[in-house]
Amino acid sequence: MDFWWIRPDFLLADSAEQSMTDRKRDERISIVLKLLSQRGELRVRFLPKALGVSGATIRRDLALMEETGLVRRSYGKVTAARLGAELPASVRHSQNTEAKRRIGALTSSLIPYRPLTMALSGGTTMDFVAKSLAIRSDLTVVTNGLDTAASLTARQLVHVVVTGGTARFLSNDLVGKGAEESLRSYHFDFAVIGADGISPGAGITRHSFRGAEIDRVMLEQAEHKIVVADSSKLGRAHHAKVADIGFVHTIVTDSRADPAIVAALRKTGVTTTAVVVPPTVDDGRVRFG
Known part of the structure; x- marks a missing residue:
């Protein structure tokens, strides 16, 4: 004993x-x-x-x-x-952490304090959004992200619904018909998704076609559409398209983003906000010695 x-x-x-x-x-x-x-x-x-x-x-x-x-x-x-x-989620968690933390905090501040139903995708930036929202007791959140769900339930305040589907191990999220059917049964006040690439011309893109399909359904079912991505994603375009830039309402990134790309996004009419991230001594480059 x-x-x-x-x-x-x-x-x-x-x-x-x-x-x-x-x-x-x-x-x-x-x-x-x-x-x-x-x-x-x-x-x-x-x-x-x-x-x-x-x-x-x-x-x-x-x-x-x-x-x-x-x-x-x-x-x-x-x-x-x-x-x-596409890198494994465990590796991406250690990249641009401060930027993602600040993006998560700002994004959560955009969600009004009243009973709402939301959709959140998976991803490392979304994990920080979820952590900031975990203190809310007035939210119902539907997610296909396993890490997102774990962060939301940490305080046991948010009502969390996890979709069905097939797990993608690189991203720890659920995809496929089960996930899509779960999402289509809801109408969301807000949808917040991540992105692997954001380009004024190519739009919102992902590495995975199956992941892009789920993100697209989240946006289609939502009244207000928000995309979060650290500055390393801006200017990139991948083969799996989620949506055109004009289909979303708000993009939240960080102050290391290329000013020309931010200006181009704003010209499309999308509200593009860059949270301030202190510059690093070596400007993010790793050197020997």
């Missing part, structure tokens, strides 16, 4: 330690991918010093990245396997 009471404490400690280990690994992967976007290829022998970890740790990280199709390794070098490809 004594062991029965003690064991959960050990399990919790092990779980917390594993979570920290995974988070640090995902941060390293994010840095390696950023370096590859800047340089094209990297010499593996420089990475332990650049990242402050052992060679064995780097080899494990690169093996995982190669296994998931993010990089290719050969003759002591590593190159990006798919530039612009």
Whole structure:
């Protein structure tokens, strides 16, 4: 009986330690991918010093990245396997975190304080929107995002409905006919979706056709349509189109966005708001040494 009471404490400690280990690994992967976007290829022998970890740790990280199709390794070098490809949600969580946090806070402030029914998509920026909305007790939120749902239920105040569908493991969201049918049974006061690309010409785009279909249904069923995306998404266009720019009412991004693109979006009549994010010392570029 004594062991029965003690064991959960050990399990919790092990779980917390594993979570920290995974988070640090995902941060390293994010840095390696950023370096590859800047340089094209990297010499593996420089990475332990650049990242402050052992060679064995780097080899494990690169093996995982190669296994998931993010990089290719050969003759002591590593190159990006798919530039612009969709990254796992765990890696994206460690990218542009402060911008996403501020976007989430501002977006939640746009939602009036009265009983409302909302649709929220999945995605790492949406996770911060959900965390900001979790203090509301006057909302019913329908979501296909598994991480979004977890963040919304943290305070046990928001009434959360999760759609059916098939899980996409890269993004931790639900897609397919089950998700679409769930969404079409509602009329939403607000829909808030994320985006992988926002371009005045190409519109709102995603990596995944199935993900784009679900986002499109959310927007179609909503009175007010909001798109959230950090500045790295502006100017990009992917093959799965969600909607034209003119179909949405509001875009929320951050102050690192290209002013010319923001101006072009505003010319279409869409309210485009950029939250202020303090500039970093190295302007977001990762360097050796």
